[in-house]
Amino acid sequence: MHPAFSRLYDSSRGLFWNFPDAKVKQVWANVEIMGDSYINNARPRLSIEDDKGCNHFTLIDYLSQADPTYRSLIQDLANFDQEQSVIEMYQSEFSRFFIPERNYLVLWVIQKRFETIRNLL
Numbered sequence: 001m002h003p004a005f006s007r008l009y010d011s012s013r014g015l016f017w018n019f020p021d022a023k024v025k026q027v028w029a030n031v032e033i034m035g036d037s038y039i040n041n042a043r044p045r046l047s048i049e050d051d052k053g054c055n056h057f058t059l060i061d062y063l064s065q066a067d068p069t070y071r072s073l074i075q076d077l078a079n080f081d082q083e084q085s086v087i088e089m090y091q092s093e094f095s096r097f098f099i100p101e102r103n104y105l106v107l108w109v110i111q112k113r114f115e116t117i118r119n120l121l
Helices: 021-029 031-040 056-066 068-077 080-093 100-120
Strands: none
Touching: 021 031, 021 100, 031 100, 056 068, 056 100, 080 100
16 A cells, blocks of 8 residues: 545645635735745644754755655655646636635645745755
8 A cells, every 4th residue: 555645735724714805815916925925934733853843845855855765755746747737626626616816826825835845856
């Protein structure tokens, strides 16, 4: 048996579930500042010994450097084809439930996260 990963994992806060539409519109209007802050200030449920407050990207960077197997796995999960697959899944299964600005913002976050992870490697 092999591990399976969710193509789009959301801890309920990762995709703005708790933001009313008015707040989503505000974030989208200032996405380069507020969006970057949002994804960079998100924290995983686990950390590393040397940085208990690390963000997701710091944790992924740490794991990618800790073991070549982890690095390879992260590369496979963060490649452009995987990104497109997640975007297509989101658009086909979820986007119809949300206002356009929320969809733009969620897609921006997905793309930014994938891009940032690929740049770590």
